[in-house]
Amino acid sequence: MxxxxxxxxxxxxxxxxxxxxxxxxxxxxxxxxxxxxxxxxxxxxxxxxxxxxxxxxxxxxxxxxxxxxxxxxxxxxxxxxxxxxxxxxxxxxxxxxxxxxxxxxxxxxxxxxxxxxxxxxxxxxxxxxKLGPEPLTDNFDADYLYNKSKKRTATIKQHIMNNHVVVGVGNIYASESLFMSGIHPTRAAGKVSKARMSTLVDNIKIILQRSIEQGGTTLRDFLNENGEPGYFAQQLNVYDRAGEQCVDCNRIIKSVVLGQRSTFYCPGCQR
DNA sequence: ATCGCCTCCTGCGCGC
DNA sequence: TGCGCGCAGGAGGCGA
Missing domain, CATH: 3.20.190.10 (MutM-like, N-terminal)
Structure with missing residues:
Protein backbone atom coordinates (compact mmCIF):
# COMPACT_ATOMS: atom_id res chain seq x y z
CA MET A 1 0.00 0.00 0.00
CA LYS A 130 -8.35 21.71 -0.38
CA LEU A 131 -5.37 19.61 0.63
CA GLY A 132 -3.50 20.40 3.83
CA PRO A 133 0.24 21.08 3.97
CA GLU A 134 2.94 18.63 3.00
CA PRO A 135 4.20 16.92 6.18
CA LEU A 136 7.87 17.46 5.37
CA THR A 137 7.62 21.21 4.85
CA ASP A 138 7.93 23.92 7.50
CA ASN A 139 4.25 24.74 7.01
CA PHE A 140 3.51 21.63 9.03
CA ASP A 141 4.61 22.41 12.56
CA ALA A 142 3.38 22.24 16.15
CA ASP A 143 1.59 25.60 16.01
CA TYR A 144 -0.26 24.63 12.87
CA LEU A 145 -1.37 21.20 14.04
CA TYR A 146 -2.33 22.40 17.51
CA ASN A 147 -4.45 25.25 16.15
CA LYS A 148 -5.99 22.98 13.54
CA SER A 149 -6.99 20.50 16.26
CA LYS A 150 -8.70 22.86 18.71
CA LYS A 151 -12.22 21.72 19.58
CA ARG A 152 -11.95 18.75 17.24
CA THR A 153 -13.72 15.71 18.59
CA ALA A 154 -12.42 13.26 15.99
CA THR A 155 -9.77 10.91 17.28
CA ILE A 156 -6.19 12.09 16.86
CA LYS A 157 -5.51 9.14 14.58
CA GLN A 158 -8.31 10.03 12.17
CA HIS A 159 -7.31 13.67 12.44
CA ILE A 160 -3.76 13.18 11.21
CA MET A 161 -5.06 10.93 8.42
CA ASN A 162 -7.44 13.68 7.26
CA ASN A 163 -6.03 15.17 4.07
CA HIS A 164 -7.50 18.55 4.90
CA VAL A 165 -5.29 18.62 8.01
CA VAL A 166 -2.03 17.20 6.64
CA VAL A 167 -1.43 15.02 3.60
CA GLY A 168 0.50 11.83 3.21
CA VAL A 169 0.03 10.21 6.63
CA GLY A 170 -1.41 6.79 5.81
CA ASN A 171 -2.79 4.09 8.04
CA ILE A 172 0.53 2.45 8.86
CA TYR A 173 2.44 5.60 9.72
CA ALA A 174 -0.46 7.03 11.68
CA SER A 175 -0.28 4.13 14.13
CA GLU A 176 3.51 4.19 14.18
CA SER A 177 3.86 7.92 14.75
CA LEU A 178 1.31 7.87 17.58
CA PHE A 179 3.18 5.01 19.24
CA MET A 180 6.47 6.89 18.94
CA SER A 181 4.79 9.91 20.51
CA GLY A 182 3.09 8.05 23.36
CA ILE A 183 -0.33 9.29 22.28
CA HIS A 184 -3.33 6.97 22.42
CA PRO A 185 -4.98 6.77 18.99
CA THR A 186 -8.52 7.20 20.32
CA ARG A 187 -7.75 10.43 22.17
CA ALA A 188 -9.75 13.37 20.83
CA ALA A 189 -7.60 15.60 18.63
CA GLY A 190 -8.67 18.64 20.59
CA LYS A 191 -7.45 17.05 23.85
CA VAL A 192 -3.80 16.64 22.90
CA SER A 193 -1.51 19.19 24.57
CA LYS A 194 0.65 21.46 22.48
CA ALA A 195 3.82 19.84 23.81
CA ARG A 196 2.65 16.39 22.78
CA MET A 197 1.42 17.70 19.44
CA SER A 198 4.92 19.03 18.86
CA THR A 199 6.37 15.59 19.55
CA LEU A 200 3.88 14.07 17.14
CA VAL A 201 4.79 16.49 14.37
CA ASP A 202 8.48 15.72 14.88
CA ASN A 203 7.87 11.97 14.77
CA ILE A 204 5.72 12.10 11.64
CA LYS A 205 8.53 13.95 9.90
CA ILE A 206 11.16 11.52 11.20
CA ILE A 207 9.23 8.43 10.11
CA LEU A 208 8.45 9.75 6.64
CA GLN A 209 11.95 11.09 6.06
CA ARG A 210 13.57 7.86 7.20
CA SER A 211 11.37 5.84 4.87
CA ILE A 212 12.14 8.07 1.91
CA GLU A 213 15.85 7.62 2.58
CA GLN A 214 15.42 3.85 2.68
CA GLY A 215 13.54 4.05 -0.60
CA GLY A 216 16.58 5.58 -2.20
CA THR A 217 18.28 2.22 -2.25
CA THR A 218 15.53 0.71 -4.41
CA LEU A 219 15.45 3.35 -7.16
CA ARG A 220 17.22 1.18 -9.73
CA ASP A 221 14.38 -1.38 -9.45
CA PHE A 222 12.21 0.85 -11.62
CA LEU A 223 14.22 -0.45 -14.54
CA ASN A 224 14.16 -4.13 -13.62
CA GLU A 225 12.26 -6.39 -15.93
CA ASN A 226 11.04 -8.73 -13.25
CA GLY A 227 8.97 -8.18 -10.16
CA GLU A 228 7.73 -5.08 -8.49
CA PRO A 229 9.87 -2.27 -7.17
CA GLY A 230 11.16 -3.57 -3.88
CA TYR A 231 10.06 -0.60 -1.85
CA PHE A 232 11.36 -1.25 1.61
CA ALA A 233 10.84 -3.44 4.59
CA GLN A 234 9.40 -1.20 7.25
CA GLN A 235 10.58 -1.36 10.82
CA LEU A 236 7.16 -1.40 12.43
CA ASN A 237 6.66 -1.30 16.18
CA VAL A 238 2.89 -1.69 16.46
CA TYR A 239 1.28 -1.93 13.02
CA ASP A 240 -0.17 -5.42 12.39
CA ARG A 241 1.36 -6.62 15.65
CA ALA A 242 -1.77 -7.14 17.78
CA GLY A 243 -1.15 -9.82 20.37
CA GLU A 244 2.62 -9.37 20.29
CA GLN A 245 4.68 -7.74 23.01
CA CYS A 246 5.50 -4.05 22.94
CA VAL A 247 9.17 -3.44 22.15
CA ASP A 248 9.35 -0.89 24.95
CA CYS A 249 7.25 -2.18 27.86
CA ASN A 250 6.44 -5.79 26.95
CA ARG A 251 2.70 -5.29 27.31
CA ILE A 252 0.48 -6.78 24.62
CA ILE A 253 -0.19 -4.65 21.53
CA LYS A 254 -3.90 -4.08 20.98
CA SER A 255 -5.97 -3.19 17.95
CA VAL A 256 -9.13 -1.17 17.47
CA VAL A 257 -11.06 -0.10 14.37
CA LEU A 258 -11.30 3.67 13.85
CA GLY A 259 -13.05 5.05 10.79
CA GLN A 260 -13.07 1.62 9.16
CA ARG A 261 -9.32 1.35 9.59
CA SER A 262 -7.42 -1.09 11.74
CA THR A 263 -5.41 0.75 14.34
CA PHE A 264 -2.66 -0.61 16.59
CA TYR A 265 -1.33 0.70 19.87
CA CYS A 266 0.38 -0.20 23.11
CA PRO A 267 -1.94 0.28 26.12
CA GLY A 268 1.11 0.77 28.33
CA CYS A 269 3.03 3.36 26.33
CA GLN A 270 0.19 5.39 24.85
CA ARG A 271 -2.13 7.69 26.81
C1' DA B 1 -17.99 22.86 8.58
C1' DT B 2 -17.51 18.38 10.47
C1' DC B 3 -18.37 13.58 11.11
C1' DG B 4 -19.14 8.87 9.96
C1' DC B 5 -20.41 5.53 6.71
C1' DC B 6 -20.20 3.66 1.99
C1' DT B 7 -17.95 2.48 -2.14
C1' DC B 8 -14.67 0.89 -5.69
C1' DC B 9 -11.52 -3.95 -6.60
C1' DT B 10 -8.71 -8.11 -6.13
C1' DG B 11 -5.46 -11.08 -3.69
C1' DC B 12 -4.81 -13.29 0.28
C1' DG B 13 -5.59 -15.89 4.44
C1' DC B 14 -8.39 -18.66 6.83
C1' DG B 15 -11.46 -22.62 7.77
C1' DC B 16 -12.82 -26.94 6.36
C1' DT C 1 -4.35 -29.86 -1.89
C1' DG C 2 -8.37 -27.28 -3.20
C1' DC C 3 -12.28 -24.51 -2.65
C1' DG C 4 -15.16 -20.69 -1.09
C1' DC C 5 -15.79 -16.99 1.78
C1' DG C 6 -14.75 -12.53 4.03
C1' DC C 7 -11.86 -8.92 4.60
C1' DA C 8 -8.31 -5.04 4.02
C1' DG C 9 -7.49 -0.65 2.43
C1' DG C 10 -6.93 5.28 0.07
C1' DA C 11 -9.76 8.58 -0.06
C1' DG C 12 -13.63 10.96 -2.39
C1' DG C 13 -18.70 11.37 -2.06
C1' DC C 14 -22.66 11.81 0.37
C1' DG C 15 -26.15 12.23 3.89
C1' DA C 16 -26.92 13.84 8.50
Whole structure:
Protein backbone atom coordinates (compact mmCIF):
# COMPACT_ATOMS: atom_id res chain seq x y z
CA MET A 1 0.00 0.00 0.00
CA UNK A 2 1.91 3.01 -1.15
CA UNK A 3 2.35 5.54 1.57
CA UNK A 4 3.88 8.92 0.84
CA UNK A 5 7.48 7.65 0.92
CA UNK A 6 6.70 5.04 -1.74
CA UNK A 7 5.07 7.68 -3.93
CA UNK A 8 8.07 9.96 -3.55
CA UNK A 9 10.36 7.02 -4.33
CA UNK A 10 8.28 6.35 -7.42
CA UNK A 11 8.60 9.98 -8.47
CA UNK A 12 12.37 9.91 -8.07
CA UNK A 13 12.54 6.56 -9.83
CA UNK A 14 10.66 7.57 -12.97
CA UNK A 15 11.71 11.21 -13.28
CA UNK A 16 15.14 10.69 -14.87
CA UNK A 17 13.59 8.35 -17.44
CA UNK A 18 10.62 10.45 -18.54
CA UNK A 19 11.53 14.10 -17.98
CA UNK A 20 12.30 15.66 -21.35
CA UNK A 21 10.79 12.70 -23.20
CA UNK A 22 8.17 13.19 -25.89
CA UNK A 23 5.03 11.05 -25.91
CA UNK A 24 4.61 8.92 -29.01
CA UNK A 25 1.58 6.92 -27.97
CA UNK A 26 -1.00 6.63 -25.18
CA UNK A 27 -2.30 3.17 -24.21
CA UNK A 28 -5.40 2.73 -22.08
CA UNK A 29 -5.90 -0.98 -21.54
CA UNK A 30 -8.43 -0.77 -18.71
CA UNK A 31 -10.03 2.64 -18.21
CA UNK A 32 -12.00 1.56 -15.13
CA UNK A 33 -9.89 2.81 -12.29
CA UNK A 34 -11.27 4.90 -9.44
CA UNK A 35 -12.44 7.28 -12.13
CA UNK A 36 -12.41 6.53 -15.84
CA UNK A 37 -9.12 7.33 -17.51
CA UNK A 38 -10.04 10.21 -19.85
CA UNK A 39 -10.05 9.31 -23.53
CA UNK A 40 -8.93 12.85 -24.27
CA UNK A 41 -5.40 11.70 -23.45
CA UNK A 42 -5.27 10.00 -26.84
CA UNK A 43 -5.27 13.36 -28.55
CA UNK A 44 -3.82 15.52 -25.78
CA UNK A 45 -0.47 13.84 -25.20
CA UNK A 46 1.13 12.49 -28.38
CA UNK A 47 3.80 14.88 -29.59
CA UNK A 48 4.01 16.63 -26.24
CA UNK A 49 7.08 16.70 -24.01
CA UNK A 50 7.24 16.12 -20.26
CA UNK A 51 8.58 19.20 -18.53
CA UNK A 52 8.69 17.97 -14.93
CA UNK A 53 7.60 15.19 -12.58
CA UNK A 54 6.28 16.51 -9.28
CA UNK A 55 4.31 15.24 -6.30
CA UNK A 56 1.52 16.71 -4.19
CA UNK A 57 0.29 14.53 -1.33
CA UNK A 58 0.20 11.05 -2.88
CA UNK A 59 -0.55 12.37 -6.35
CA UNK A 60 2.13 12.26 -9.02
CA UNK A 61 1.95 15.32 -11.27
CA UNK A 62 3.47 14.94 -14.72
CA UNK A 63 3.76 18.41 -16.21
CA UNK A 64 3.24 19.26 -19.84
CA UNK A 65 3.14 22.73 -21.33
CA UNK A 66 -0.62 22.51 -21.84
CA UNK A 67 -1.70 20.64 -18.71
CA UNK A 68 -0.92 18.06 -16.03
CA UNK A 69 -1.28 14.30 -15.99
CA UNK A 70 -2.27 13.47 -12.43
CA UNK A 71 -1.84 9.92 -11.17
CA UNK A 72 -2.53 8.14 -7.90
CA UNK A 73 -1.29 4.67 -6.97
CA UNK A 74 -4.22 3.84 -4.72
CA UNK A 75 -3.44 0.81 -2.62
CA UNK A 76 -1.69 -1.50 -5.00
CA UNK A 77 -0.47 0.72 -7.82
CA UNK A 78 3.11 0.73 -9.07
CA UNK A 79 4.96 2.22 -11.99
CA UNK A 80 7.92 1.09 -13.96
CA UNK A 81 9.98 1.93 -16.99
CA UNK A 82 10.25 -0.77 -19.60
CA UNK A 83 11.00 -1.26 -23.29
CA UNK A 84 7.96 -0.51 -25.46
CA UNK A 85 8.14 -4.06 -26.82
CA UNK A 86 7.69 -5.72 -23.47
CA UNK A 87 4.51 -7.76 -23.33
CA UNK A 88 1.63 -6.62 -21.20
CA UNK A 89 1.29 -8.08 -17.75
CA UNK A 90 -1.99 -8.71 -16.03
CA UNK A 91 -3.18 -5.49 -14.36
CA UNK A 92 -1.10 -3.20 -16.57
CA UNK A 93 -3.82 -0.60 -17.16
CA UNK A 94 -2.16 2.42 -18.65
CA UNK A 95 1.05 3.36 -20.45
CA UNK A 96 2.83 6.22 -22.15
CA UNK A 97 5.21 5.22 -24.91
CA UNK A 98 7.92 7.74 -25.70
CA UNK A 99 9.76 8.47 -28.91
CA UNK A 100 12.87 6.79 -27.43
CA UNK A 101 10.96 3.44 -27.41
CA UNK A 102 10.68 3.34 -23.64
CA UNK A 103 7.43 3.08 -21.77
CA UNK A 104 6.00 4.25 -18.45
CA UNK A 105 3.47 1.72 -17.21
CA UNK A 106 0.88 1.80 -14.46
CA UNK A 107 0.18 -1.56 -12.84
CA UNK A 108 -2.63 -1.72 -10.30
CA UNK A 109 -4.35 -5.00 -9.35
CA UNK A 110 -7.05 -3.45 -7.14
CA UNK A 111 -7.75 -0.47 -9.35
CA UNK A 112 -7.97 2.05 -6.53
CA UNK A 113 -5.52 4.23 -8.40
CA UNK A 114 -6.39 6.95 -10.87
CA UNK A 115 -5.18 8.75 -13.98
CA UNK A 116 -6.61 12.22 -14.57
CA UNK A 117 -5.89 15.24 -16.73
CA UNK A 118 -6.34 18.90 -16.01
CA UNK A 119 -5.38 22.21 -17.49
CA UNK A 120 -4.64 25.34 -15.52
CA UNK A 121 -3.29 25.71 -12.02
CA UNK A 122 -3.27 23.12 -9.23
CA UNK A 123 -5.40 25.46 -7.14
CA UNK A 124 -8.21 25.07 -9.62
CA UNK A 125 -7.98 21.27 -9.63
CA UNK A 126 -10.77 20.12 -7.33
CA UNK A 127 -8.87 17.22 -5.75
CA UNK A 128 -5.80 19.32 -5.01
CA UNK A 129 -7.45 22.56 -3.96
CA LYS A 130 -8.35 21.71 -0.38
CA LEU A 131 -5.37 19.61 0.63
CA GLY A 132 -3.50 20.40 3.83
CA PRO A 133 0.24 21.08 3.97
CA GLU A 134 2.94 18.63 3.00
CA PRO A 135 4.20 16.92 6.18
CA LEU A 136 7.87 17.46 5.37
CA THR A 137 7.62 21.21 4.85
CA ASP A 138 7.93 23.92 7.50
CA ASN A 139 4.25 24.74 7.01
CA PHE A 140 3.51 21.63 9.03
CA ASP A 141 4.61 22.41 12.56
CA ALA A 142 3.38 22.24 16.15
CA ASP A 143 1.59 25.60 16.01
CA TYR A 144 -0.26 24.63 12.87
CA LEU A 145 -1.37 21.20 14.04
CA TYR A 146 -2.33 22.40 17.51
CA ASN A 147 -4.45 25.25 16.15
CA LYS A 148 -5.99 22.98 13.54
CA SER A 149 -6.99 20.50 16.26
CA LYS A 150 -8.70 22.86 18.71
CA LYS A 151 -12.22 21.72 19.58
CA ARG A 152 -11.95 18.75 17.24
CA THR A 153 -13.72 15.71 18.59
CA ALA A 154 -12.42 13.26 15.99
CA THR A 155 -9.77 10.91 17.28
CA ILE A 156 -6.19 12.09 16.86
CA LYS A 157 -5.51 9.14 14.58
CA GLN A 158 -8.31 10.03 12.17
CA HIS A 159 -7.31 13.67 12.44
CA ILE A 160 -3.76 13.18 11.21
CA MET A 161 -5.06 10.93 8.42
CA ASN A 162 -7.44 13.68 7.26
CA ASN A 163 -6.03 15.17 4.07
CA HIS A 164 -7.50 18.55 4.90
CA VAL A 165 -5.29 18.62 8.01
CA VAL A 166 -2.03 17.20 6.64
CA VAL A 167 -1.43 15.02 3.60
CA GLY A 168 0.50 11.83 3.21
CA VAL A 169 0.03 10.21 6.63
CA GLY A 170 -1.41 6.79 5.81
CA ASN A 171 -2.79 4.09 8.04
CA ILE A 172 0.53 2.45 8.86
CA TYR A 173 2.44 5.60 9.72
CA ALA A 174 -0.46 7.03 11.68
CA SER A 175 -0.28 4.13 14.13
CA GLU A 176 3.51 4.19 14.18
CA SER A 177 3.86 7.92 14.75
CA LEU A 178 1.31 7.87 17.58
CA PHE A 179 3.18 5.01 19.24
CA MET A 180 6.47 6.89 18.94
CA SER A 181 4.79 9.91 20.51
CA GLY A 182 3.09 8.05 23.36
CA ILE A 183 -0.33 9.29 22.28
CA HIS A 184 -3.33 6.97 22.42
CA PRO A 185 -4.98 6.77 18.99
CA THR A 186 -8.52 7.20 20.32
CA ARG A 187 -7.75 10.43 22.17
CA ALA A 188 -9.75 13.37 20.83
CA ALA A 189 -7.60 15.60 18.63
CA GLY A 190 -8.67 18.64 20.59
CA LYS A 191 -7.45 17.05 23.85
CA VAL A 192 -3.80 16.64 22.90
CA SER A 193 -1.51 19.19 24.57
CA LYS A 194 0.65 21.46 22.48
CA ALA A 195 3.82 19.84 23.81
CA ARG A 196 2.65 16.39 22.78
CA MET A 197 1.42 17.70 19.44
CA SER A 198 4.92 19.03 18.86
CA THR A 199 6.37 15.59 19.55
CA LEU A 200 3.88 14.07 17.14
CA VAL A 201 4.79 16.49 14.37
CA ASP A 202 8.48 15.72 14.88
CA ASN A 203 7.87 11.97 14.77
CA ILE A 204 5.72 12.10 11.64
CA LYS A 205 8.53 13.95 9.90
CA ILE A 206 11.16 11.52 11.20
CA ILE A 207 9.23 8.43 10.11
CA LEU A 208 8.45 9.75 6.64
CA GLN A 209 11.95 11.09 6.06
CA ARG A 210 13.57 7.86 7.20
CA SER A 211 11.37 5.84 4.87
CA ILE A 212 12.14 8.07 1.91
CA GLU A 213 15.85 7.62 2.58
CA GLN A 214 15.42 3.85 2.68
CA GLY A 215 13.54 4.05 -0.60
CA GLY A 216 16.58 5.58 -2.20
CA THR A 217 18.28 2.22 -2.25
CA THR A 218 15.53 0.71 -4.41
CA LEU A 219 15.45 3.35 -7.16
CA ARG A 220 17.22 1.18 -9.73
CA ASP A 221 14.38 -1.38 -9.45
CA PHE A 222 12.21 0.85 -11.62
CA LEU A 223 14.22 -0.45 -14.54
CA ASN A 224 14.16 -4.13 -13.62
CA GLU A 225 12.26 -6.39 -15.93
CA ASN A 226 11.04 -8.73 -13.25
CA GLY A 227 8.97 -8.18 -10.16
CA GLU A 228 7.73 -5.08 -8.49
CA PRO A 229 9.87 -2.27 -7.17
CA GLY A 230 11.16 -3.57 -3.88
CA TYR A 231 10.06 -0.60 -1.85
CA PHE A 232 11.36 -1.25 1.61
CA ALA A 233 10.84 -3.44 4.59
CA GLN A 234 9.40 -1.20 7.25
CA GLN A 235 10.58 -1.36 10.82
CA LEU A 236 7.16 -1.40 12.43
CA ASN A 237 6.66 -1.30 16.18
CA VAL A 238 2.89 -1.69 16.46
CA TYR A 239 1.28 -1.93 13.02
CA ASP A 240 -0.17 -5.42 12.39
CA ARG A 241 1.36 -6.62 15.65
CA ALA A 242 -1.77 -7.14 17.78
CA GLY A 243 -1.15 -9.82 20.37
CA GLU A 244 2.62 -9.37 20.29
CA GLN A 245 4.68 -7.74 23.01
CA CYS A 246 5.50 -4.05 22.94
CA VAL A 247 9.17 -3.44 22.15
CA ASP A 248 9.35 -0.89 24.95
CA CYS A 249 7.25 -2.18 27.86
CA ASN A 250 6.44 -5.79 26.95
CA ARG A 251 2.70 -5.29 27.31
CA ILE A 252 0.48 -6.78 24.62
CA ILE A 253 -0.19 -4.65 21.53
CA LYS A 254 -3.90 -4.08 20.98
CA SER A 255 -5.97 -3.19 17.95
CA VAL A 256 -9.13 -1.17 17.47
CA VAL A 257 -11.06 -0.10 14.37
CA LEU A 258 -11.30 3.67 13.85
CA GLY A 259 -13.05 5.05 10.79
CA GLN A 260 -13.07 1.62 9.16
CA ARG A 261 -9.32 1.35 9.59
CA SER A 262 -7.42 -1.09 11.74
CA THR A 263 -5.41 0.75 14.34
CA PHE A 264 -2.66 -0.61 16.59
CA TYR A 265 -1.33 0.70 19.87
CA CYS A 266 0.38 -0.20 23.11
CA PRO A 267 -1.94 0.28 26.12
CA GLY A 268 1.11 0.77 28.33
CA CYS A 269 3.03 3.36 26.33
CA GLN A 270 0.19 5.39 24.85
CA ARG A 271 -2.13 7.69 26.81
C1' DA B 1 -17.99 22.86 8.58
C1' DT B 2 -17.51 18.38 10.47
C1' DC B 3 -18.37 13.58 11.11
C1' DG B 4 -19.14 8.87 9.96
C1' DC B 5 -20.41 5.53 6.71
C1' DC B 6 -20.20 3.66 1.99
C1' DT B 7 -17.95 2.48 -2.14
C1' DC B 8 -14.67 0.89 -5.69
C1' DC B 9 -11.52 -3.95 -6.60
C1' DT B 10 -8.71 -8.11 -6.13
C1' DG B 11 -5.46 -11.08 -3.69
C1' DC B 12 -4.81 -13.29 0.28
C1' DG B 13 -5.59 -15.89 4.44
C1' DC B 14 -8.39 -18.66 6.83
C1' DG B 15 -11.46 -22.62 7.77
C1' DC B 16 -12.82 -26.94 6.36
C1' DT C 1 -4.35 -29.86 -1.89
C1' DG C 2 -8.37 -27.28 -3.20
C1' DC C 3 -12.28 -24.51 -2.65
C1' DG C 4 -15.16 -20.69 -1.09
C1' DC C 5 -15.79 -16.99 1.78
C1' DG C 6 -14.75 -12.53 4.03
C1' DC C 7 -11.86 -8.92 4.60
C1' DA C 8 -8.31 -5.04 4.02
C1' DG C 9 -7.49 -0.65 2.43
C1' DG C 10 -6.93 5.28 0.07
C1' DA C 11 -9.76 8.58 -0.06
C1' DG C 12 -13.63 10.96 -2.39
C1' DG C 13 -18.70 11.37 -2.06
C1' DC C 14 -22.66 11.81 0.37
C1' DG C 15 -26.15 12.23 3.89
C1' DA C 16 -26.92 13.84 8.50
Missing amino acids: PELPEVETTRRGIEPHIKGQTVAKVSIRCPKLRWPIPKSLYKNLPGKTILAVERRAKYLLVRFEHGTLMMHLGMTGSMRISPATRQWKKHDHFALTFTNKKQLRLHDPRKFGSVLWYRGTDEKQKLLA
